[in-house]
Amino acid sequence: MPEPSRELTTHGVGPWPGEWPEGEQYDPELLANGDSRNVIDRYRYWTMEAIVADLDARRHPFHVAIENWQHDMNIGSIVRSANAFLADRVHIIGRRRWNRRGAMVTDRYQHVVHHPDVEAFAAWARAEGIPIVAVDNVGEAVPVDRAELPERCVLLFGQEGPGLSGEALAAASSHIEITQYGSTRSINASAAAAVVMYEWCRRYA
Template identity: 85%
Template sequence: MHGVGPWPGEWPEGEYFDPELLAHGDTRNVVDAYRYWTMDAIIADLDTRRHGFHVAIENWQHDMNIGSIVRSANAFLADTVHIVGRKRWNRRGAMVTDRYQHVIHHPDVASFRAWMDEREIPIIAVDNVGEAVPVDKADLPERCVFLFGQEGPGLSEEALAAAVAHIEITQYGSTRSMNASAAGAVVMYEWCRRWA
């Protein structure tokens, strides 16, 4: 069993503690610092510390990687995850982290771009096409959104055109592309290495 059992002894004081979890245990996939906290309290605390980057994924073919990208976004404390295209996505890979992570849906690239433009958040396309700059050599603004494409076809032409910069992950093997969720984790880690 992962997690912790009922709180031993006298209960701690604090509005952020959940009486149900204190009484019955906390088996959620959360770091120890958040054990026995209510979900709302965890979200509120995360909101005081979220990083300046957002993550966006085009979802035209019901990509199975979206849940894993959401989970990584939570692990790296992304501000928000944006789903562009189809609203439905497979939440299984998120391992319930979508409850703690802000997720916004945009029906198309145009509405996504308008949302970002309104907030002056530059769009950085992540795809190994054209003259993309390797992520370790690229300028990664403190406030930006990383836009990832579908597994296989990558980003649409409209999405590439919406971006102010294109970055890629240097690869050394025979495959043309890597798994989208793995690529997301690499890029988020690189941003955190510089700014977190």
């Protein structure tokens, strides 16, 4: 494969040099004009549909769920991390609308589904036979590095500040937390989500 031109932007590549590669995954417009998207080199010049199809064939069996009662701006960042760690799905519980700015368009490649409330979300999890793992530093939560973390599960995160609702905590089959060493009681919700997703990948990916 020829080395693509780097003239477009520091984050992308320019038009494909020389004879175009063959394959249905390639987008003629991107080959002709360059690809400035924030994608790994494997997916340069691919259509969005081809990228999603390839990701779908390799997705990990963990899901991510987020309560959305206060239009938390961290949700976009959590979606971005879910894409980076190749989660199966992201579940938004509560308000359907969420701030996509932090996702940096990764929601185009990540399946995002909506549940109107915790009851509906819990019903989905029961029907699928997927345990809910609540992530919040409350009660007798077990530190994530020592906790039992099922390979097939849904990691449930609360909002910045209030954390998970009582209903969400009650719906979970286990509770985990992230060990901290400083003075603050909690860390940023999107940072916490990334830590737990990485721990899952460290064990299973």
